[in-house]
Amino acid sequence: xxxxxxxxxxxxxxxxxxxxxxxxxxxxxxxxxxxxxxxxxxxxxxxxxxxxxxxxxxxxxxxxxxxxxxxxxxxxxxxxxxxxxxxxxxxxxxxxxxxxxxxxxxxxxxxxxxxxxxxxxxxxxxxxxxxxxxxxxxxxxxxxxxxxxxxxxxxxxxxxxxxxxxxxxxxxxxxxxxxxxxxxxxxxxxxxxxxxxxxxxxxxxxxxxxxxxxxxxxxxxxxxxxxxxxxxxxxxxxxxxxxxxxxxxxxxxxxxxxxxxxxxxxxxxxxxxxxxxxxxxxxxxxxxxxxxxxxxxxxxxxxxxxxxxxxxxxxxxxxxxxxxxxxxxxxxxxxxxxxxxx
Amino acid sequence: xxxxxxxxxxxxxxxxxxxxxxxxxxxxxxxxxxxxxxxxxxxxxxxxxxxxxxxxxxxxxxxxxxxxxxxxxxxxxxxxxxxxxxxxxxxxxxxxxxxxxxxxxxxxxxxxxxxxxxxxxxxxxxxxxxxxxxxxxxxxxxxxxxxxxxxxxxxxxxxxxxxxxxxxxxxxxxxxxxxxxxxxxxxxxxxxxxxxxxxxxxxxxxxxxxxxxxxxxxxxxxxxxxxxxxxxxxxxxxxxxxxxxxxxxxxxxxxxxxxxxxxxxxxxxxxxxxxxxxxxxxxxxxxxxxxxxxxxxxxxxxxxxxxxxxxxxxxxxxxxxxxxxxxxxxxxxxxxxxxxxx
DNA sequence: TTGTAAGCGTTATCAT
DNA sequence: ATGATAACGCTTACAA
Numbered sequence: 001x002x003x004x005x006x007x008x009x010x011x012x013x014x015x016x017x018x019x020x021x022x023x024x025x026x027x028x029x030x031x032x033x034x035x036x037x038x039x040x041x042x043x044x045x046x047x048x049x050x051x052x053x054x055x056x057x058x059x060x061x062x063x064x065x066x067x068x069x070x071x072x073x074x075x076x077x078x079x080x081x082x083x084x085x086x087x088x089x090x091x092x093x094x095x096x097x098x099x100x101x102x103x104x105x106x107x108x109x110x111x112x113x114x115x116x117x118x119x120x121x122x123x124x125x126x127x128x129x130x131x132x133x134x135x136x137x138x139x140x141x142x143x144x145x146x147x148x149x150x151x152x153x154x155x156x157x158x159x160x161x162x163x164x165x166x167x168x169x170x171x172x173x174x175x176x177x178x179x180x181x182x183x184x185x186x187x188x189x190x191x192x193x194x195x196x197x198x199x200x201x202x203x204x205x206x207x208x209x210x211x212x213x214x215x216x217x218x219x220x221x222x223x224x225x226x227x228x229x230x231x232x233x234x235x236x237x238x239x240x241x242x243x244x245x246x247x248x249x250x251x252x253x254x255x256x257x258x259x260x261x262x263x264x265x266x267x268x269x270x271x272x273x274x275x276x277x278x279x280x281x282x283x284x285x286x287x288x289x290x291x292x293x294x295x296x297x298x299x300x301x302x303x304x305x306x307x308x309x310x311x312x313x314x315x316x317x318x319x320x321x322x323x324x325x326x327x328x329x330x331x332x333x334x335x336x337x338x339x340x341x342x
Numbered sequence: 343x344x345x346x347x348x349x350x351x352x353x354x355x356x357x358x359x360x361x362x363x364x365x366x367x368x369x370x371x372x373x374x375x376x377x378x379x380x381x382x383x384x385x386x387x388x389x390x391x392x393x394x395x396x397x398x399x400x401x402x403x404x405x406x407x408x409x410x411x412x413x414x415x416x417x418x419x420x421x422x423x424x425x426x427x428x429x430x431x432x433x434x435x436x437x438x439x440x441x442x443x444x445x446x447x448x449x450x451x452x453x454x455x456x457x458x459x460x461x462x463x464x465x466x467x468x469x470x471x472x473x474x475x476x477x478x479x480x481x482x483x484x485x486x487x488x489x490x491x492x493x494x495x496x497x498x499x500x501x502x503x504x505x506x507x508x509x510x511x512x513x514x515x516x517x518x519x520x521x522x523x524x525x526x527x528x529x530x531x532x533x534x535x536x537x538x539x540x541x542x543x544x545x546x547x548x549x550x551x552x553x554x555x556x557x558x559x560x561x562x563x564x565x566x567x568x569x570x571x572x573x574x575x576x577x578x579x580x581x582x583x584x585x586x587x588x589x590x591x592x593x594x595x596x597x598x599x600x601x602x603x604x605x606x607x608x609x610x611x612x613x614x615x616x617x618x619x620x621x622x623x624x625x626x627x628x629x630x631x632x633x634x635x636x637x638x639x640x641x642x643x644x645x646x647x648x649x650x651x652x653x654x655x656x657x658x659x660x661x662x663x664x665x666x667x668x669x670x671x672x673x674x675x676x677x678x679x680x681x682x683x684x
Numbered sequence: 685t686t687g688t689a690a691g692c693g694t695t696a697t698c699a700t
Numbered sequence: 701a702t703g704a705t706a707a708c709g710c711t712t713a714c715a716a
Binding site: 364379 | 686
Binding site: 011012013023024027031055056057058059060061062063064 | 692
């Protein structure tokens with residue numbers, strides 16, 4: 001039962017009693033209140049040491065109306081990009097003593113909606129949310145009354161702070177990278193055809209812009225769908241393209257996982273990378289530096305994204321943020337590796 | 343401020359007032375107390391709906407002495423094995439309405455000790471702990487007075503439940519897998535020389551046993567150190583071996599990350615896999631199925647590990663576990679892929 | 685079947 | 701500089 005779970009049953013009262021002061025004084029010491037006689041402070045600290053006292057965060061949260069935790073809702077930790085993002089966010093949040101509660105939505109619409117209204121919201125001071133199923137048409141859902149920072153490109157012009165990157169420009173740069181290497185038949189893997197907004201749409205748009213700027217028409221058979229951006233779906237989409245006999249000399253994977261899956265399919269079909277087909281991905285996950293061949297990619301500056309998201313959220317929570325929603329566009333760069341002849 | 347963080351300021355009192363009942367009755371309805379008049383129940387539920395009331399978990403936790411959260415202390419989410427483990431544990435825990443708070447220790451001794459006594463312990467009902475720095479000599483530290491389940495092979499015979507696998511047998515099987523394919527000069531990447539216990543020591547032991555059983559002496563130059571098991575350290579260790587001119591026809595990476603790093607180094611040195619050098623890893627992370635060549639590996643049954651750990655911990659928390667510490671040895675299997683000619 | 689009231693461990697208000 | 705005491709919102713004896 002409850003008895004088993006405390007590192008020690010000591011409460012502030014016990015400390016106060018042992019130190020011969022009131023609980024208020026103990027509280028003052030713990031919270032760094034400045035006007036305390038050094039002798040008193042020392043007595044309290046000794047008592048804390050003797051009893052092995054630790055503040056009960058639950059009680060503090062109830063009283064303060066703040067828990068010191070923030071939520072992080074993302075699709076799933078099995079996707080390397082999100083695992084690396086979570087790692088960074090947890091690390092950065094910790095610098096301010098903030099704990100992170102991860103909620104996996106599996107990119108399901110229902111679960112993303114639930115994340116916005118879950119009982120967990122009562123347990124966290126705010127939310128960093130990376131939606132993958134909800135989109136512009138759901139913009140109303142994002143008008144919540146708790147601090148939130150949105151990640152990604154599913155929703156624009158909403159009422160919350162938003163950290164994103166210029167996906168169109170980044171995708172244009174990735175495509176230009178392939179064009180500059182003489183590639184003309186560039187397939188895109190990971191498109192979401194029905195979709196008007198969202199990461200996929202923006203990256204495909206960047207691709208189209210680069211092709212147009214190069215005076216190349218886009219063969220629509222080159223734009224391959226892949227719903228969830230996993231290695232397996234990239235593999236499947238690439239396989240379809242190859243089986244259909246579509247002529248290809250380059251692949252732009254809309255993230256690294258689909259690019260890696262596509263490389264897998266290319267190998268199975270005996271295409272050499274980059275000689276027959278050059279490949280570039282997006283996200284620059286660690287795996288990209290160790291695949292065979294190593295994978296060129298768009299590096300989104302994950303640290304900057306994480307740091308900005310946490311900082312903005314904490315400002316909202318503390319009420320030090322401006323009233324109107326902020327939008328941050330983070331930097332990106334192209335990392336050239338073997339898969340594009342780097 | 344606090345005002346901003348509630349989905350609605352409604353408390354149980356508000357609900358009780360609107361429904362014309364006492365807070366006790368509202369509480370009864372929420373907690374599924376059976377003896378409530380249907381009409382009353384309905385009135386309460388209506389009021390809850392009208393006010394958009396949600397129970398305040400913090401208040402409930404304080405009163406109940408339980409938070410409904412468990413901690414998960416692991417090295418870092420950037421390591422695919424731990425990311426996949428965390429994903430599974432979060433998913434499994436959710437089935438019982440349990441939330442998971444992840445703490446990253448970076449495999450640092452100080453941070454692992456801190457995880458055992460952190461203020462967070464007051465916020466969680468128990469801990470699933472996967473230590474990497476603490477070991478047998480620290481067994482005393484694991485004698486904590488909160489529910490805990492230990493993962494991995496750093497500590498045996500401790501006072502807590504322990505979920506592990508037979509690393510010696512698994513490593514023996516991996517080595518035999520290579521021996522069966524005619525390999526004789528089998529390098530091990532990822533040894534921790536000074537260490538007597540721990541995953542590395544056990545897996546190296548399994549390797550030695552298999553070599554001995556095959557009547558082969560172990561050339562100590564084949565046992566290569568790699569501190570943290572990352573792609574980068576596997577790469578470095580393999581590079582060292584190759585530069586030293588050690589003759590090698592197979593590699594046993596003590597986890598998949600070092601195996602993948604080693605493959606990277608082998609490619610740079612022009613060795614073909616598996617023709618010149620066969621490679622097997624350990625963990626069977628998703629990446630192993632998509633690398634080039636695909637990587638044979640020891641699959642530890644992550645789902646079983648996660649499920650057992652959560653189940654045991656919840657039993658401890660609920661007091662339905664037997665007094666004495668339990669030890670579970672989970673199953674493993676060898677997955678044969680291209681890197682060993684599969 | 686439902687209500688009253690105490691208390692979980694803190695912090696905050698107001699005295700002193 | 702420190703102390704008494706009332707909240708925070710909920711659960712739970714105990715009453716009715």
